[in-house]
Amino acid sequence: MSTEMGRLVDGYLEYLELVKGRSTNTVRAYGSDLRAAFEGVETLEGFTLDHCRNVLDWAVENGDAKSTLARIASSLRGFGGWLVHTGTLTVNPTAGLQTPKVSRTLPRVLREDQVSDMLEQSRSRAGAGNDGATPGYGTRSDTDGEPSPKDIRDWAMLELLYATGIRVSELAGADITDLGGTGDPGARSLRVVGKGSKTRVVPFGPTVENALRRWLAVRPRMLPTRDARVAGGVGEGAQPALFLGMRGGRIDVRQVRTAVHRATGGAGVPEIAPHGLRHSAATAVLDGGADLRVVQQLLGHTSMNTTQIYTHVGTDRLQAVYRRAHPRSGSQD
Known part of the structure; x- marks a missing residue:
């Protein structure tokens, strides 16, 4: 994590402890979540909704519990809210961040x-x-x-x-x-x-x-x-x-x-x-x-x-196989 992001995270953790009165364990857990989330992020420009969704995707992939996913999402939303509160950002990029459901759903895929x-x-x-x-x-x-x-x-x-x-x-x-x-x-x-x-x-x-x-x-x-x-x-x-x-x-x-x-x-x-x-x-x-x-x-x-x-089969391939294999597909028309 860069010096800039580290300084901001430290400021937020201090706010949680001194202003919000959060417990030592909570502050430590939020700090761990945020430092892991921003590893490789150099500036605040990298603090985007897409990046935070990827962070949660990684946690799902890692098999983290529902409670852990909820805490990570909360830490990211809270950090974004604090940045707006302090005037560092004008809009919280994580305002719409939702805790993912732990289910057997398809991840995002590239063509x-x-x-x-x-x-x-x-x-x-x-x-x-x-x-x-x-x-x-x-x-x-x-x-x-x-x-x-x-x-x-x-x-x-x-x-x-x-x-x-x-x-x-x-x-x-x-x-x-x-x-x-x-x-x-x-x-x-x-x-x-x-x-x-x-x-x-x-x-x-x-x-x-x-x-x-x-x-x-x-x-x-x-x-x-x-x-x-x-x-x-x-x-x-x-x-x-x-x-x-x-x-x-x-x-x-x-x-x-x-x-x-x-x-x-x-x-x-x-x-x-x-x-x-x-x-x-x-x-x-x-x-x-x-x-x-x-x-x-x-x-x-x-x-x-x-x-x-x-896995899933692309629609184009599914249609092609159907046209070749099914006698009522209309492929002979």
């Missing part, structure tokens, strides 16, 4: 062209060409206008999330050796551990392979010690995580969510959470003609009922 726009912009920030190649490694720096390791990491994460439909927790928990079982992106598969500690292997294509190769080439530059960087981050005691956070440890799921939020918002497409990108991947596979059983295995669902609720 294939919108995902393409988002990934293309991310690829451009990573300095990669149309084939994913990024020339000049070894002479790059983060201060000469060249892409940073973070830019390349974010591109690789986005490509992997959309290509495989894995959960954000599965991506964050993946190790380098989970690539093909040996750490080689050329195997074009990733072993992930899903809910219930169930392991599955998901495939990916050449675009993801190229993105991962570029990321692994610069990954040592994000490790915390010079020795680890020189060693390339391999060997006994080395950090095994496939994706690293800014401090060189295993990336946190909130950092992944921030990367998805920034990428979609920056590309001018509807902002979604990683769960929405997972749903977008499932929808693309279904629209491409895959059987629902295949999608079930790809997503790691134990029950087909979950897959049927989680």
Whole structure:
């Protein structure tokens, strides 16, 4: 969270404690909610209704209880109201924010062209060409206008999330050796551990392979010690995580969510959470003609009922299949 947002949150918490007389536990809980909500938000311009809805989407995806969702919504609405009260804002952007119902509803989804726009912009920030190649490694720096390791990491994460439909927790928990079982992106598969500690292997294509190769080439530059960087981050005691956070440890799921939020918002497409990108991947596979059983295995669902609720078939494809398959569809007219 930026200094500006941190200062405002601290001011609101002080107001809750000293003026409103809220308990220490309540103030602590609201502070935790707001700091998590504004991770990656640099200025008040990022405090929008869409962003706050995404925050609640993330909480639903995380399996938070109804009481927790209600508290998060309350903290965001209260913070917006306080900003208006102090004259910092003229309108509370969260006035219409509602606590989401915990039900098995479809998350927001991006069309294939919108995902393409988002990934293309991310690829451009990573300095990669149309084939994913990024020339000049070894002479790059983060201060000469060249892409940073973070830019390349974010591109690789986005490509992997959309290509495989894995959960954000599965991506964050993946190790380098989970690539093909040996750490080689050329195997074009990733072993992930899903809910219930169930392991599955998901495939990916050449675009993801190229993105991962570029990321692994610069990954040592994000490790915390010079020795680890020189060693390339391999060997006994080395950090095994496939994706690293800014401090060189295993990336946190909130950092992944921030990367998805920034990428979609920056590309001018509807902002979604990683769960929405997972749903977008499932929808693309279904629209491409895959059987629902295949999608079930790809997503790691134990029950087909979950897959049927989680995915949907586009109207165009539904009509096309109906015209081909139903004898009374009028296709022969």
